[in-house]
Amino acid sequence: MSLGDQLRVGLLGLSSRRLRTVLSALGVAIGVATVVSVLGISRTSQSDLLDQLDALGTNLLEVQAGEGLGFDGSTALPDTAPTQVRNVDPVEDVAAVTSLSGPVLRNALSDPAVTGGITVRAAEPDLLATLAGSMADGRFLDEATDDYPVVVLGSVAAERLGVTEVDGRTAVFLDGRNWQVVGIMDALPLAPDLDRSALVGYDAAAAYLPDDLAPSRLYVRTDPDTVESVADVLPSQANPEEPENVEVSRPSDALAAKAAAGDAFTSLFLGLGAVALLVGAVGTANVMVMSVLERRGEIGLRRALGATRGQVRSQFLVESLLLSLAGGLAGIGIGALVTLGYAVLKDASYTVPLSAVGYGLLAAVVIGVLAGVQPAMRAARLSPTEALRA
Numbered sequence: 511m512s513l514g515d516q517l518r519v520g521l522l523g524l525s526s527r528r529l530r531t532v533l534s535a536l537g538v539a540i541g542v543a544t545v546v547s548v549l550g551i552s553r554t555s556q557s558d559l560l561d562q563l564d565a566l567g568t569n570l571l572e573v574q575a576g577e578g579l580g581f582d583g584s585t586a587l588p589d590t591a592p593t594q595v596r597n598v599d600p601v602e603d604v605a606a607v608t609s610l611s612g613p614v615l616r617n618a619l620s621d622p623a624v625t626g627g628i629t630v631r632a633a634e635p636d637l638l639a640t641l642a643g644s645m646a647d648g649r650f651l652d653e654a655t656d657d658y659p660v661v662v663l664g665s666v667a668a669e670r671l672g673v674t675e676v677d678g679r680t681a682v683f684l685d686g687r688n689w690q691v692v693g694i695m696d697a698l699p700l701a702p703d704l705d706r707s708a709l710v711g712y713d714a715a716a717a718y719l720p721d722d723l724a725p726s727r728l729y730v731r732t733d734p735d736t737v738e739s740v741a742d743v744l745p746s747q748a749n750p751e752e753p754e755n756v757e758v759s760r761p762s763d764a765l766a767a768k769a770a771a772g773d774a775f776t777s778l779f780l781g782l783g784a785v786a787l788l789v790g791a792v793g794t795a796n797v798m799v800m801s802v803l804e805r806r807g808e809i810g811l812r813r814a815l816g817a818t819r820g821q822v823r824s825q826f827l828v829e830s831l832l833l834s835l836a837g838g839l840a841g842i843g844i845g846a847l848v849t850l851g852y853a854v855l856k857d858a859s860y861t862v863p864l865s866a867v868g869y870g871l872l873a874a875v876v877i878g879v880l881a882g883v884q885p886a887m888r889a890a891r892l893s894p895t896e897a898l899r900a
Contacts, residue, residue: 527801531833534790534797538837538877539844541787542870546845549866551852554859568762569737570641570700573728573748576757587725587756591748592634595728598747600740603731605637607704610721614661614708615683616671626670630684631707632715632723633662640729641701648676648693655692656711659684659718662693664705682708685719700761701729787873790837795881798830799888810892823890830882831875838874842867 573595575587592606610630613622637643638650649655651662661682663673673680673691681688689710698704715723728748732740737760745753846862853860 530797530800531836534793535833535837535840537790537793538787538834538874539790539841541784541790542838542841542873543844543848544786544841545784545873546842546862546866546870547848547852549869550845550849550862553861553863553866554849554853555856568760569732569734570761571730571732571737571741571744572701572759572761573730573744574757575726575749576755587728587748588751589724591725592728594747594750595730595744598732598740598743600733600736601730602733603636603640603729605634605640605729606725607634607637607727607729608632608712608715608721608723609726610710610715610719612685612719612721614667614671617681618683618688620683626667627706628667628670629703629707630719631704631709632712632721633709634712637709637729638695640731641698641704643698643701644696646694646696648691650693650695651709651711656713657717658711659687659689659714660692660710661689662695662709663691664695664707664709665697666705667708668694670706684708684710687718787877790834791877791881794830794834794837794877795884797833798826798882798885801826801829801885819890822892823886826886826889827879827882830885831878834874834878834881835871838870838877841874842870845870 573587573591592604595601596604608631610632612630613625614628614630615622615625633651635650635652635656638645646665646668648662651660661684663671663682668674671682673682673694676691676693678690680691682691683689689708695705710719712723715721730740730744741758741760744758745756749756845866849862850860852858
């Protein structure tokens with residue numbers, strides 16, 4: 511028998527029991543779809559995250575006062591820290607932020623105890639550019655508005671205050687005074703704490719608020735090739751008297767850690783996919799065993815007409831392979847559709863790695879071979895007389 515004849519015989523055996531074939535292939539399809547969708551979703555998420563990192567850059571450093579040794583409780587950055595950090599040659603941009611006291615309320619009638627977790631911060635006009643951020647509506651702080659009681663809301667702060675747009679009339683209540691909302695920021699992946707903040711200018715804070723304006727945090731953009739070396743000198747540059755009380759971190763590391771956490775979950779779901787593949791393999795093996803038992807008459811007739819043991823063995827092995835491959839191809843299609851749905855839902859770039867397709871087909875072939883070997887050997891061992899008697 512040629513390979514074409516073996517394929518036709520195998521397809522004939524499967525098509526004669528369509529419902530059983532479909533249900534058995536479905537078990538393999540579910541397992542393969544799990545593997546493909548998990549790898550596809552993981553690659554799609556990582557691709558989106560890498561694109562985000564490329565857009566935001568990994569050359570942003572965050573400088574803030576540490577907790578110190580706890581003797582006098584004073585570990586604030588000195589007022590001269592922004593100027594001193596700007597003097598470092600590879601530093602490109604520096605933006606200072608100062609945490610202020612007092613709740614931000616929707617209006618004067620709001621309960622001051624219900625703050626929604628919104629904080630007040632004084633910020634420099636170049637903060638948005640330093641963080642590679644953007645505005646959802648309105649404008650950011652600038653020199654024209656720095657002297658006036660105006661405020662820019664983070665994305666979460668605007669949502670909690672019920673401010674959806676900038677119309678020139680919307681205001682929030684801060685320290686006994688209405689502050690006009692001039693802008694709403696988009697989410698800041700590199701500074702998520704600012705999403706829950708209301709930002710005011712330093713001159714306005716000095717004029718209308720009672721707080722000390724010593725910087726509590728600096729955001730520093732530096733040359734990408736000198737990030738490590740700049741990070742090493744920033745503590746002594748920002749606070750020469752107490753460099754041990756200065757903490758320097760790179761916000762992009764949090765996004766990288768998020769990707770690593772995603773890899774851990776990918777491994778977990780791949781384990782679940784392996785279990786589904788095992789169940790599919792058992793189902794395929796069960797179908798092939800039942801097929802041998804039900805078709806002993808056919809086996810005996812073929813042997814009586816001259817079919818060899820090898821031809822009988824290859825017939826059932828081909829059937830098993832075709833059954834699992836049909837399930838594997840269906841699973842690849844289902845997994846690709848699931849990944850596409852995820853990409854559309856998250857507005858991310860659609861990616862299905864070729865390795866996922868390759869693993870899916872390889873798993874289907876392995877299942878077909880393992881599930882078909884024993885039934886094929888069993889069919890080949892049947893003698894023609896015993897098979898025809900059955």
